[in-house]
Amino acid sequence: MDGLQPARAVRGRMAQCVAWGLAVQALHVAQGAGLALALAALLRQAPFAQALPWLLLALLSAALRAACVWAGERAADGVAQRFKAHLRGAILAQIARLGPAGVPGQRTGALQQAAVGGVEALESYYSRYLPAVWIALLGVGALLALLACVDPATAALLAVFALGQPLVELLWLRRQMPATSGVFAAMGAFGAALLDALQGLATLKAFGASGRWRDGLARQAATLRTASMAALRATLARTGLATLIGLGGMAAVLAMNAGRVAGGQLAPQALLLALFLAREVFRPLDRLEKAFHAAWTAGGAWAPIRALMAAGPAVREPLAPQPAPEGFAIAFERVGFRYPGSAAWALRDFSLAVRQGEFVALVGASGAGKSSVAALxxxxxxxEAGTVRIGGADLRTLALDALRARIAWVPQDCTLFAGSVAGNLRLAKPDASMDALRAAARAAGIDAHIQRLPQGYDTPVGEGGSRFSGGQRQRLALARALLRQAPVLVLDEPTAHLDPAAQAHVLRTLRQLAGRCTVLMAAHRLETVRGADRVVVLEHGRIVEQGRPADLAARPGGAYARLLAAQAKEGRP
Structure with missing residues (x-):
């Protein structure tokens, strides 16, 4: 979090908030003094003309104060907007830096709550609470100094109460904070569970589990309510305590000075000034009290954001990136890899060389390590061990953008983003022409369907691509990869959701790419690998067999032959 330096990003505007707040405080003092002096003149039965200037001062102060309050609110809004833009920019940059590995142990809903609700909670801390702290320190200090010039005894008594109020509240805060700091954590947990329910509603309905999930959400909502009510009780009690101290201070001033006026030790005019200005001593403290809830909420919001910002990425940019290689041969040299937090090896002593322009298919049971090869x-x-190379260069020596610009990827679970079909395709190549989009879509066998849509390539895909079937989404992902025209194409189960006709079309496209780019494809359906130059069979993260598909199929008792037999028994080619 230290690298964020949010206060530095908004300190200029925060200074404006403090300046306007102090101006409002000064005008409150001027109004109070004007009313006190006007009332003193009227009480001693002076001509109204003597009271009139003080009344005009009070009226002018009230009018100017309204303008300063408006300007202060504008400044506070400026702090809030600049802070949110700064912090959200930093959070989004961190999420992008972390990449697919994300934050270990953090659910998507909790991260979303931190990036949305957490930022909203923290902006009030910087736009309201911190300026209120400085206004209280400077405003109360200046007013006590002014009161000391009028009546030192009154100033000393008010100083005791003014200093006592934050001291007592601090002790109260220390006692109550442990019981209320879980509000934001409970909110994040509830948000994460709710997001899971919304994303998986069809699955919950299909398995009749929506009632059980609803009960779980209700329990989490009850936990959130309990934590929120605990925070509310503590906050209300603190507010009552602050009000009691403020009123007690003014009552003490009145009691002390009433006796002094009766004994002739204090002029009535000084008494009125002391009473009117005593209220102004506690006004900045009241403002601080009202802003305190923002600070309280921010205390819970900091933790998940700090955890997110403190997380290190699974991979780091090289300090001195090497020039991108000319060639695109791929080599895995005795690679050992485990996913973060897992004790099991996804790949172990894995070595594989893929020639430039070669079409290599990776096959094996689920969990054999095929997707891990693509991820690396x-x-x-x-x-954890070994080296992955492209064009002879260690991947860790290449800039990430330069590396990924040379690879087009079709994941097993393809993602479509809110927007049009064309917008989703242009993720791969933002400046692609419509002719290029159509050519890529035809190669993926999806152009004809897109043309039948109401708005063609401008048709919105819906949330998560809801307007398209699983197979259509997969073909859109393939079209996006082909549009990139990268020299390396990585496919993870590219035909998993396709019907036989669409699968045959995609396989023809892949065979046409042979020799023009390096293709690495992970596949379950063995009929999809017959056009590959080489098949590599994986078991438990190791290569157990490799060769031409026909040669492996003819090898009795081989790993590939066993996979073919198992699929034939299941009724698949």
Missing amino acids: LLRFFDP
């Missing part, structure tokens, strides 16, 4: 090649993770 894209450098979403770094191996």
